[in-house]
Amino acid sequence: MGPRLRAAREHRGATLTGVSCATGISPSTLSRIETGRRKPTLEVVLHLAKEYGVSLDELAGTAPAPADGPHTSQLRVSALQRFGDDKVVLPLTRYVGGLHAHKHVLPAAVEPSARPRQVSHGGYEWLCVLYGRLRLALGGQDLVLAAGDVVEFDTRTPHGVANAGSDGPVEYLIMFGPQGERLRPRTPPAPAPPTRRPPALAR
Numbered sequence: 695m696g697p698r699l700r701a702a703r704e705h706r707g708a709t710l711t712g713v714s715c716a717t718g719i720s721p722s723t724l725s726r727i728e729t730g731r732r733k734p735t736l737e738v739v740l741h742l743a744k745e746y747g748v749s750l751d752e753l754a755g756t757a758p759a760p761a762d763g764p765h766t767s768q769l770r771v772s773a774l775q776r777f778g779d780d781k782v783v784l785p786l787t788r789y790v791g792g793l794h795a796h797k798h799v800l801p802a803a804v805e806p807s808a809r810p811r812q813v814s815h816g817g818y819e820w821l822c823v824l825y826g827r828l829r830l831a832l833g834g835q836d837l838v839l840a841a842g843d844v845v846e847f848d849t850r851t852p853h854g855v856a857n858a859g860s861d862g863p864v865e866y867l868i869m870f871g872p873q874g875e876r877l878r879p880r881t882p883p884a885p886a887p888p889t890r891r892p893p894a895l896a897r
């Protein structure tokens with residue numbers, strides 16, 4: 695439930711402090727719930743469902759699965775989560791703290807979108823576009839990313855995303871480190887070039 699609660703909060707553009715003021719649940723408790731270090735009680739889940747405007751089924755991951763589209767048919771439909779803007783989120787790892795991954799699918803834009811609403815929070819994010827075109831508002835920058843493009847950024851920088859195209863959905867992967875964890879590229883060293891012996895001198 696942790697990643698679904700975090701995704702629902704971010705979709706609302708809410709901070710942990712803001713949710714705490716609205717619900718009376720401390721920011722540290724909310725953070726521990728989102729990172730899987732604490733299991734929420736039913737009372738807490740009810741408060742958060744009301745605050746985020748989502749159903750208990752959505753938070754529990756038991757909502758009816760959406761109909762497969764041309765680019766979601768290969769997803770594990772039973773794990774899909776839908777939100778108010780028809781965004782689909784599929785957790786790819788167990789949310790137990792540390793780095794975790796999600797796949798996101800945004801539907802085609804019916805009309806040109808306004809600049810995406812931005813949020814900021816602690817952590818570090820790595821994003822890779824798999825299909826379509828994604829608009830990323832990052833601080834004062836506006837980026838349009840295509841399939842294969844990758845960005846990484848500190849999530850304390852205000853950020854927001856939207857589908858930049860009207861011809862189909864956009865799919866992207868997110869790897870997120872809630873405590874600022876970053877990916878560690880491990881590239882094997884290139885083999886040393888063979889040593890060439892100088893030619894023997896003729897006598």
